[in-house]
Amino acid sequence: MPHATTPAAPADATVDLAALQALLTDRVAPWVTALNLRVLEARPGEVVLALPVAPHHVHGGGVLCGQSIMAAADTAMVLAISSQLGGFKPMTTVQLQTSFLRPIPGSTTGDSGEARVVARVLRLGKSLAFGEIEVLDAAGRLAAHATTTYALL
Amino acid sequence: MPHATTPAAPADATVDLAALQALLTDRVAPWVTALNLRVLEARPGEVVLALPVAPHHVHGGGVLCGQSIMAAADTAMVLAISSQLGGFKPMTTVQLQTSFLRPIPGSTTGDSGEARVVARVLRLGKSLAFGEIEVLDAAGRLAAHATTTYALL
Amino acid sequence: MPHATTPAAPADATVDLAALQALLTDRVAPWVTALNLRVLEARPGEVVLALPVAPHHVHGGGVLCGQSIMAAADTAMVLAISSQLGGFKPMTTVQLQTSFLRPIPGSTTGDSGEARVVARVLRLGKSLAFGEIEVLDAAGRLAAHATTTYALL
Amino acid sequence: MPHATTPAAPADATVDLAALQALLTDRVAPWVTALNLRVLEARPGEVVLALPVAPHHVHGGGVLCGQSIMAAADTAMVLAISSQLGGFKPMTTVQLQTSFLRPIPGSTTGDSGEARVVARVLRLGKSLAFGEIEVLDAAGRLAAHATTTYALL
Numbered sequence: 001m002p003h004a005t006t007p008a009a010p011a012d013a014t015v016d017l018a019a020l021q022a023l024l025t026d027r028v029a030p031w032v033t034a035l036n037l038r039v040l041e042a043r044p045g046e047v048v049l050a051l052p053v054a055p056h057h058v059h060g061g062g063v064l065c066g067q068s069i070m071a072a073a074d075t076a077m078v079l080a081i082s083s084q085l086g087g088f089k090p091m092t093t094v095q096l097q098t099s100f101l102r103p104i105p106g107s108t109t110g111d112s113g114e115a116r117v118v119a120r121v122l123r124l125g126k127s128l129a130f131g132e133i134e135v136l137d138a139a140g141r142l143a144a145h146a147t148t149t150y151a152l153l
Numbered sequence: 154m155p156h157a158t159t160p161a162a163p164a165d166a167t168v169d170l171a172a173l174q175a176l177l178t179d180r181v182a183p184w185v186t187a188l189n190l191r192v193l194e195a196r197p198g199e200v201v202l203a204l205p206v207a208p209h210h211v212h213g214g215g216v217l218c219g220q221s222i223m224a225a226a227d228t229a230m231v232l233a234i235s236s237q238l239g240g241f242k243p244m245t246t247v248q249l250q251t252s253f254l255r256p257i258p259g260s261t262t263g264d265s266g267e268a269r270v271v272a273r274v275l276r277l278g279k280s281l282a283f284g285e286i287e288v289l290d291a292a293g294r295l296a297a298h299a300t301t302t303y304a305l306l
Numbered sequence: 307m308p309h310a311t312t313p314a315a316p317a318d319a320t321v322d323l324a325a326l327q328a329l330l331t332d333r334v335a336p337w338v339t340a341l342n343l344r345v346l347e348a349r350p351g352e353v354v355l356a357l358p359v360a361p362h363h364v365h366g367g368g369v370l371c372g373q374s375i376m377a378a379a380d381t382a383m384v385l386a387i388s389s390q391l392g393g394f395k396p397m398t399t400v401q402l403q404t405s406f407l408r409p410i411p412g413s414t415t416g417d418s419g420e421a422r423v424v425a426r427v428l429r430l431g432k433s434l435a436f437g438e439i440e441v442l443d444a445a446g447r448l449a450a451h452a453t454t455t456y457a458l459l
Numbered sequence: 460m461p462h463a464t465t466p467a468a469p470a471d472a473t474v475d476l477a478a479l480q481a482l483l484t485d486r487v488a489p490w491v492t493a494l495n496l497r498v499l500e501a502r503p504g505e506v507v508l509a510l511p512v513a514p515h516h517v518h519g520g521g522v523l524c525g526q527s528i529m530a531a532a533d534t535a536m537v538l539a540i541s542s543q544l545g546g547f548k549p550m551t552t553v554q555l556q557t558s559f560l561r562p563i564p565g566s567t568t569g570d571s572g573e574a575r576v577v578a579r580v581l582r583l584g585k586s587l588a589f590g591e592i593e594v595l596d597a598a599g600r601l602a603a604h605a606t607t608t609y610a611l612l
Contacts, residue, residue: 071220095251095252130451149405248401302401302455304433335527403556
């Protein structure tokens with residue numbers, strides 16, 4: 001029954017940013033921890049992360065690689081759902097669709113600032129959660145947009 | 154005009170596996186090179202890669218993380234398109250949609266075999282290419298399925 | 307070159323609602339015209355349409371069928387892009403991904419009010435346009451969410 | 460638990476084509492019945508349907524409209540899942556992503572042959588089903604490709 005409702009934190013609850021940040025080392029694979037995502041803001045059902053445009057995420061064409069963008073989007077949604085649930089619970093990505101609207105320039109030899117990742121829960125059902133993620137370049141322009149479905153286990 | 158046709162290698166052309174393998178270090182970001190993808194087979198428009206289920210790609214739940222699967226899928230399609238074009242040409246991912254059907258178990262402390270990534274060009278137009286990617290677990294069962302659109306630059 | 311820019315109407319331009327409404331009979335297939343979509347509002351790059359929850363769009367489970375929702379979403383985006391281009395130009399859907407978050411109840415014997423379809427251009431490039439569509443139930447809750455890529459011909 | 464298994468018909472079971480055909484009038488909305496889909500073949504987990512390229516599904520550009528293609532894809536998957544379950548059970552589309560690879564030409568004044576819709580269940584879990592759909596033009600070329608997730612209710 002995807003349309004029943006899971007108990008969730010009230011919309012004005014305070015979210016523990018340090019606890020969310022800890023998920024990025026405790027719950028994700030080390031290869032994903034290496035994205036060095038940083039929690040900037042969170043409220044129940046929405047998180048904002050910084051994604052450093054570091055040289056090892058930039059490909060020969062001089063742009064932040066799409067693989068890093070998708071990985072950041074997926075990871076951000078885990079945090080957004082956790083923030084709405086009032087803490088991490090086991091979940092699994094059912095599907096994730098990403099559109100790439102605009103390249104994020106980067107250097108292969110030095111840091112190039114940060115992109116911003118905004119993940120938002122669109123609906124938290126009993127067994128499924130739906131969300132969308134925006135990835136913004138340093139100028140705040142939409143660079144990538146993703147939508148996703150998670151299964152709550 | 155997405156429906157015009159790009160000159161492509163004949164379907165029975167021989168594909169240079171070493172040249173495809175070299176793309177995985179020369180053309181992708183170092184973070185993606187770290188997936189250690191290995192080209193197993195290729196023909197024009199189709200490649201088969203091995204994706205090692207290495208500890209740093211496994212998350213706390215004991216499965217290969219979805220981020221690695223999406224990254225491998227995207228990367229494999231670059232090789233599949235290159236194999237059909239007769240060599241690498243600049244391209245960019247327009248969108249990639251991945252569905253996760255079945256977890257691929259892994260260990261956080263030691264290697265856990267390999268998944269297989271099969272990428273296939275469904276249509277190579279003049280400016281757009283369409284493809285699908287299957288990720289198979291060690292037993293050959295479908296674990297993830299992706300579809301994607303690329304823009305040829 | 308998906309990242310170049312197409313000449314577009316200024317953001318504060320007035321959009322001719324009657325001209326947009328006329329597209330719904332002149333440019334779409336008769337089967338789609340039968341959705342009876344009605345243009346409520348438009349500004350460059352964004353349109354709001356009413357989608358009647360009519361009996362012949364309701365299936366045996368008593369909800370507005372997903373097929374009608376997808377058709378409305380796709381059609382609304384044609385209007386949103388046209389509103390930004392300053393008029394209709396030939397285009398074709400490259401891909402459309404729809405997530406269904408919440409059923410919209412309906413009757414198979416009588417009218418059941420209207421859903422609302424909000425289509426927004428996220429990026430209008432030279433050859434590709436990206437957009438998102440929200441379908442809201444009568445209470446204003448998000449019932450479906452779609453993202454799409456169009457090729458401008 | 461999306462990865463458990465739903466009891467399903469054996470792979471070599473005979474599927475009742477007339478029962479599947481009846482779903483196209485009994486279970487779908489009248490607007491969808493008007494697609495006039497015809498069941499050509501079925502085995503557990505896979506169906507092949509004919510989609511007439513009728514004038515009222517053809518838009519001003521002289522091609523079968525994408526809305527009809529998406530509607531046919533979604534509908535075909537309901538039949539494919541039902542064929543694997545050994546009969547219809549309530550289900551709902553969670554998401555459907557369609558890519559349009561090649562236009563299917565049609566006339567606005569007379570019939571233009573038939574497209575073929577092949578729907579295949581990729582995985583039937585306990586609560587979720589995954590599938591893919593191919594839409595082929597009269598020459599058997601891939602015109603559209605969709606992937607989808609259903610929730611079993």
